[in-house]
Amino acid sequence: MAEIIFITGGQRSGKSSFAQRMAEEKSENPIYLATAHIWDDDFRWRVKRHQSDRGEQWQTIEEEIEISKHDLAGKTVMLDCITLWLTNIFYQNKSDVDASLEIAQKEWDKFTAGDFTVIVVSNELGMGVHPENEMARKFADLQGWMNQYIAKSANRVQLMVSGIPVKIK
Structure with a gap:
């Protein structure tokens, strides 16, 4: 079973840079699992800016949906991010929240069955502006439910607030 470190927070709260520093402290050659x-x-x-923040020691794997298909045994992985991964699943399933959540949970369980450390970045959409349309509200619900699902199984949960990590679990 993977060691799961879940880092969540609002947009531009410092989640990715915090996760990157953590991964670099844990491994000389971390893996960046990009879901965008x-x-x-x-x-x-935005993607190019994130890429320029990482040094040559990083290996990048780009995977929009099937995050479990890669052999990550013994590695330190930074998954950035759950929101973009869910967007891909939600879009593929024609905005069906129930089907998207079921697919995401099954894929997450397959992914975390491996023996590696994963530092997961996600967004707290429910802490921002109330979505103005039905599709955005559905996605915010999906994001919130998936964040709960991940946090429940996480070994550690950090909430980023204005660049400051707050320990939740």
């Missing part, structure tokens, strides 16, 4: 699908030029820029 690049939708537009702004997002491409």
